[in-house]
Amino acid sequence: MTGTTGVQDGESVTLELLKQKMADFAKERNWEKYHSPRNLLLALVGEVGELSEIFQWKGEVPKGLPDWKEEEKVHLGEELSDVLLYLVRLSDMCGVDLGKAALRKIELNAIKYPKPSSE
Numbered sequence: 001m002t003g004t005t006g007v008q009d010g011e012s013v014t015l016e017l018l019k020q021k022m023a024d025f026a027k028e029r030n031w032e033k034y035h036s037p038r039n040l041l042l043a044l045v046g047e048v049g050e051l052s053e054i055f056q057w058k059g060e061v062p063k064g065l066p067d068w069k070e071e072e073k074v075h076l077g078e079e080l081s082d083v084l085l086y087l088v089r090l091s092d093m094c095g096v097d098l099g100k101a102a103l104r105k106i107e108l109n110a111i112k113y114p115k116p117s118s119e
């Protein structure tokens, strides 16, 4: 086990696990009434704003963020997670299977934007 995540070292974290953990989190606090699609969408947009603040005024940053302090990367991970968790919960509350929808969208993208033909 790793820390408090309940996930074994090397084990993938699935959307299904995140969905279940968010459902448990809301149920245990009697917060299901707050997790309506509209509320979750607004919360998601708010977290996207917090994520944007991290990059605001920094100019372009190189991939991998080599110059960032560890605490800045931890903060980034937290904001990315908030966005993901609200997205997963919003999808669940809308009855959308996010994993399957995303795979289908990748297929649609590939049809819309075909690979360049090899010369």
Ligand SMILES: Nc1ccn([C@H]2C[C@H](O)[C@@H](COP(=O)(O)OP(=O)(O)OP(=O)(O)O)O2)c(=O)n1
Pocket: 025, 031, 034, 050, 081, 082, 085, 086
């Ligand atoms: N009604 C709520 C409130 C919070 N959360 C969960 C999902 C997010 O991962 C996280 C968001 O918590 P905060 O609203 O406290 O936001 P931050 O963690 O970003 O804190 P802050 O805005 O103080 O930086 O908690 C939730 O599921 N439902």
